[in-house]
Amino acid sequence: MSLDLPDEAATLALGAALARALHPGLTIRLEGELGSGKTTLVRGVLRGLGWTGKVKSPTFTFVELYVISNLKLHHFDFYRLEQAEEYLDAGLDEYFQGDAVCLVEWPDRAGEYLAPGDLRVSLSPLGEGRRAVLAALGDKGQACLSALRHCLPRSIAAPS
Numbered sequence: 001m002s003l004d005l006p007d008e009a010a011t012l013a014l015g016a017a018l019a020r021a022l023h024p025g026l027t028i029r030l031e032g033e034l035g036s037g038k039t040t041l042v043r044g045v046l047r048g049l050g051w052t053g054k055v056k057s058p059t060f061t062f063v064e065l066y067v068i069s070n071l072k073l074h075h076f077d078f079y080r081l082e083q084a085e086e087y088l089d090a091g092l093d094e095y096f097q098g099d100a101v102c103l104v105e106w107p108d109r110a111g112e113y114l115a116p117g118d119l120r121v122s123l124s125p126l127g128e129g130r131r132a133v134l135a136a137l138g139d140k141g142q143a144c145l146s147a148l149r150h151c152l153p154r155s156i157a158a159p160s
């Protein structure tokens, strides 16, 4: 599924729609260069879930943890992992073992230690805005994408 996101509000709206399509235990890979809107998308998800507090980029901490009602959400940013082994050394794998929703920026930096996940969202520049390409990586991801189709606001709805 490919979506055009003309401005930041559209990225936030996609995040809010995604928030309605999530299931506990889902892992989403967020791909795209620096500044492509990955953290903005996570902010949209958190706002959509009703989080009103700060959303910090986990650039230096690798992970920020949120609990919203009964849902746990783990936001990762592995940009600063210099070697994939650091992922294990820091015990980051443990954050994936429960039933939290995991949103991962720069997943490739963890190499093969990180499981492939359920859904991939790739963000790239498109004019002044961004393009988002979403791909399911298995049945759970497919279910999320199907649910997402029904939650998308008309402003960013995918041509079917």
Ligand SMILES: Nc1ncnc2c1ncn2[C@@H]1O[C@H](COP(=O)(O)OP(=O)(O)O)[C@@H](O)[C@H]1O
Binding pocket: 005, 006, 007, 008, 009, 010, 011, 032, 033, 034, 035, 036, 037, 038, 039, 040, 041, 105, 128, 129, 130
């Ligand atoms: N669809 C969009 N169109 C234009 N600018 C956007 C869009 N989505 C996000 N941005 C902007 O891109 C900048 C970088 O976003 P950020 O989420 O920090 O990127 P990343 O986490 O991928 O490095 C922010 O200033 C944000 O407002």
Ligand SMILES: [Mg+2]
Binding pocket: 038, 039, 040, 057, 077, 105
């Ligand atoms: Mg970021």
